[in-house]
Amino acid sequence: MKLTLGKIFIEDVQFGKDTKVEGKTLFINKDELLDAVGESEYIDNIDIDITHPGDEVRITPVKDVIEPRVKVDGPGGIFPGMINKVQTVGSGKTHALKNVAVVTAGKIVGFQEGIIDMTGPGAEYSPFSKTHNIVVVANPREDVKQYDHEAAVRQIGFKAANFLGELAKNLTPDEEITYETLPLLQGVEKYPDLPKVGYVYMLQTQGLLHDTYVYGVDAKKIIPTFMYPTEMMDGAIVSGNCVSACDKNPTYVHQNNGIIEDLYEKHGKEINFVGVIVTNENVYLADKERSSDWTAKLTEYFGLDGVIVSQEGFGNPDTDLIMNCKKIEEKNIKTVIVTDEYAGRDGASQSLADADPKADAVVSNGNANEVIVLPPMKKIIGMTDYVDSIAGGFDGSLREDGSIEVEIQAITGATNETGFVKLTAKEY
Amino acid sequence: MVKEIERAGIPVVHICTVVPISLTVGANRIVPAIAIPHPLGNPAFDKDEQKAIRRKIVDKALVALTTEVDGQTVFED
Amino acid sequence: MSKKRVVHYINQFFGGIGGEEKADIKPEVREGVVGPGMALQGAIKEEAEIVATIICGDSYFNENVDEAKKVIMEMVKKYDADLFVAGPAFNAGRYGVACGTIAEAVKKELKIPVISGMYPENPGADMFKKSVHIIETGNSAAQMRKAIPAMANLAIKMLKGEEISSPAEDKYISMGVRKNYFHETRGSQRAVDMLMNKLAGEEFVTEFPMPNFDRVDPLPALKDLSNAKIALVTSGGIVPKGNPDRIESSSASKYGKYDIADFFNLDEMSHETAHGGYDPIYANTDADCVLPVDVMRDLENEGKIGKLHRYFYTTTGNGTAVASSKAFAEEFSKELLADGVDAVILTST
Structure with missing residues (x-):
């Protein structure tokens, strides 16, 4: 499977009369975008705002972050099974509007949504302080069930991103990169001397605000399966979760997975990047056992020499992570696991809920319990009413002057466990 | 928490879904539960059936509390 | 100077x-x-x-x-x-x-x-x-x-x-304190580099050495269940409706102690969960599925157990530092002992 990804670098986003890309600027006609997003029986009102890196703006509660993309050539459309029809994506040509993101926000669904600060100390922790953000603030009707509320906002985000992505269809990309993964046997024939490497992609699948979708399927209902890495780039995996926003993968991260990109960098030169095994993190122990058995079985079946395993979340998924690692290592396949830590506000506590000596190669994306003070911002997109009760917040988090004392757990993407960011921790 | 309660001198049984974590953190008497969001119930069943399921798990927990163990023990069916 | x-x-x-x-x-x-x-x-x-x-x-x-x-x-x-x-x-x-x-x-x-x-x-x-x-x-x-x-x-x-x-x-002995810093390269790149070294049989340094968890010896079994006072404790964040003490949804800094003397079971009017780490729908509808008060009352009435302790203790285990939950348990265990509790059923989500 071969995909050419054309990147169009956007330098500014503004509201305008027409929705278009002119030069390096994305202009948005608010009404057109609202039309494209459409109405939902569960949503009372939707508004759209734009914010830029460096603005004195705080966005919260953040649910998802999405990159606008469009399929230019090849089968299927972006977000198959969610927005476009179910069809295998990942080949042909796709255009992406870079440096911009659709962010969904608005009245809280659960306790769990995140914060993005566009400037100040908090901005350093969120990768989405560096994008021009088109924020869709959607507030639910009263008495809407949490599940319906979450699904409605999720869908609104994809529609907005899809609409904006369409603008890129006829643009000439500033940069093109071609990624190719051959069918297993052909790949092995082409690179007989290179070590075969796979990626075990763990997806958060624990229920409300903890779900992930693969081609529209709720991933808690899958058994581990194989995917070409380029399928992710076309939105085959989307997020339905933002619990403890620091280490959840927004859709943007699924589209731009760093482990996939960095493995491709060495593909055909130092390694043969064979593909991705997607698996879940379910709430039943039997599921955890079955899924980790299957990932290990698949890594063995593909004849892999090495595997990177990334986690999404913490707590009981630490067990899925350790089970995956242990069972894959027991097949004599070298593993590296990518996670984050909950070592307490003072950093002196146990970082993971589960452990095993076989997990001897760990990449840490930082201690999510570390406390940060976010200074007051001139403008809030969304609302800060819920800061005390979101994950990472505590009674008194929101101070009178508008500053917020929270664990970095509350910051969207701060300790992302696909290694999307540079934060890490070391022992003193 | 489970270890501190035991260390304080009170026998304790841990009812939990993710038995491996309980084993890793060091609980001695462990009774497996149904699922993380509803350890002692199963929404697939009606209220009375759920209570019966819950009773079964709690009964097992009482068996665990009255059983001598030498080390970490999972009380399966 | x-x-x-x-x-x-x-x-x-x-x-x-x-x-x-x-x-x-x-x-x-x-x-x-x-x-x-x-x-x-x-x-x-x-x-x-x-x-x-x-x-x-x-x-x-x-x-x-x-x-x-x-x-x-x-x-x-x-x-x-x-x-x-x-x-x-x-x-x-x-x-x-x-x-x-x-x-x-x-x-x-x-x-x-x-x-x-x-x-x-x-x-x-x-x-x-x-x-x-x-x-x-x-x-x-x-x-x-x-x-x-x-x-x-x-x-x-x-x-x-x-x-x-x-x-x-x-050159000092590690103090066991984890501190964050920004690395020069992102985590995904470091993971790939670490894997390359591991594959080549070269040296690599894990960013998090696996801990050793300590153990405690099991206590002897309860001898007489029918006279035992049993307490319920949970890390599933069950709290009276409205979460009066505002226990955090994640990384809890406190625990709650609540009276259940007058309850025969918990329902959506009386109790809910403060826990942010799992789908709360079930616990919010019927908290007994996390904290089995209904069944314990039955057992008490049937004389299978002596008594259900009038207070339960609760916190959210979600993202809560081991050191904190340890401190909570040390504190409330003293109260449990003082109240003559013979055994504890701890439920986790």
């Missing part, structure tokens, strides 16, 4: 007073350097001066900890120290414990930097590595020549108020 002032603590042996037969001497102070202080003074002389040396017998210290601490603290205060150095104690157990005890106390009470040096297997190292920077030394005084430069290096950093580097770089 005047030099910084250092006070040095050593035992009777290094103080040249004598061996085991002199281990019971009381603390005494001498102006300037004594014994190993000479080498240390040489290594830090640009920055600081050892103004006094305190000598104390190892047996005396360990048998009269409070008194020794008090006297020594006064001595350190009198010399207006900017830094306190204890040892190095190498593998001498009582000396190590003394160094750790007094260094920790000085750090806490006088709020000045402290430093010691020990062999990692010295019991003092294990006891105090979390609170005191302890330079890792060899196991005997023969290693003095290696220990002094490392202690001097860290001492100078502390006196200058410079940032202390990692245990490997500054």
Whole structure:
């Protein structure tokens, strides 16, 4: 499977009369975008705002972050099974509007949504302080069930991103990169001397605000399966979760997975990047056992020499992570696991809920319990009413002057466990 | 928490879904539960059936509390 | 600029007073350097001066900890120290414990930097590595020549108020504290690089060494269930409706204690969950599925158990530091004991 990804670098986003890309600027006609997003029986009102890196703006509660993309050539459309029809994506040509993101926000669904600060100390922790953000603030009707509320906002985000992505269809990309993964046997024939490497992609699948979708399927209902890495780039995996926003993968991260990109960098030169095994993190122990058995079985079946395993979340998924690692290592396949830590506000506590000596190669994306003070911002997109009760917040988090004392757990993407960011921790 | 309660001198049984974590953190008497969001119930069943399921798990927990163990023990069916 | 002032603590042996037969001497102070202080003074002389040396017998210290601490603290205060150095104690157990005890106390009470040096297997190292920077030394005084430069290096950093580097770089025994920093490369790149090294059989350094979890011996079984008072405890965040004490949805800083004497079961009107780590729908509809009050009442009425304790204890296990939940349990276990609770059923989500 071969995909050419054309990147169009956007330098500014503004509201305008027409929705278009002119030069390096994305202009948005608010009404057109609202039309494209459409109405939902569960949503009372939707508004759209734009914010830029460096603005004195705080966005919260953040649910998802999405990159606008469009399929230019090849089968299927972006977000198959969610927005476009179910069809295998990942080949042909796709255009992406870079440096911009659709962010969904608005009245809280659960306790769990995140914060993005566009400037100040908090901005350093969120990768989405560096994008021009088109924020869709959607507030639910009263008495809407949490599940319906979450699904409605999720869908609104994809529609907005899809609409904006369409603008890129006829643009000439500033940069093109071609990624190719051959069918297993052909790949092995082409690179007989290179070590075969796979990626075990763990997806958060624990229920409300903890779900992930693969081609529209709720991933808690899958058994581990194989995917070409380029399928992710076309939105085959989307997020339905933002619990403890620091280490959840927004859709943007699924589209731009760093482990996939960095493995491709060495593909055909130092390694043969064979593909991705997607698996879940379910709430039943039997599921955890079955899924980790299957990932290990698949890594063995593909004849892999090495595997990177990334986690999404913490707590009981630490067990899925350790089970995956242990069972894959027991097949004599070298593993590296990518996670984050909950070592307490003072950093002196146990970082993971589960452990095993076989997990001897760990990449840490930082201690999510570390406390940060976010200074007051001139403008809030969304609302800060819920800061005390979101994950990472505590009674008194929101101070009178508008500053917020929270664990970095509350910051969207701060300790992302696909290694999307540079934060890490070391022992003193 | 489970270890501190035991260390304080009170026998304790841990009812939990993710038995491996309980084993890793060091609980001695462990009774497996149904699922993380509803350890002692199963929404697939009606209220009375759920209570019966819950009773079964709690009964097992009482068996665990009255059983001598030498080390970490999972009380399966 | 005047030099910084250092006070040095050593035992009777290094103080040249004598061996085991002199281990019971009381603390005494001498102006300037004594014994190993000479080498240390040489290594830090640009920055600081050892103004006094305190000598104390190892047996005396360990048998009269409070008194020794008090006297020594006064001595350190009198010399207006900017830094306190204890040892190095190498593998001498009582000396190590003394160094750790007094260094920790000085750090806490006088709020000045402290430093010691020990062999990692010295019991003092294990006891105090979390609170005191302890330079890792060899196991005997023969290693003095290696220990002094490392202690001097860290001492100078502390006196200058410079940032202390990692245990490997500054040669101290890891304090077990995780601190965040921004790496030069992103995590995904580091994962790929680590895998390349692991595949090639080359050296790689894990960013998180796997911990060893401690264990506690199981208590004997309950003998008489029908007279036992049993308490319910949960990490599933069950709280009275409205979460009156505002227990955090994640990384809880507190636990709740709630009266259930009047409840035969929990329902959506009375209880809910504060836990942010799982789908709350089920627990919010029927909290018995996390905290089985209904079944416990039945068992009580049937006489299978003596009594359900009138309070339950609760917190959210989600993202809550092990040290916090440990502290919660230590605290409420005392209450449970005082209330005559015979056994606990702990439920987790």
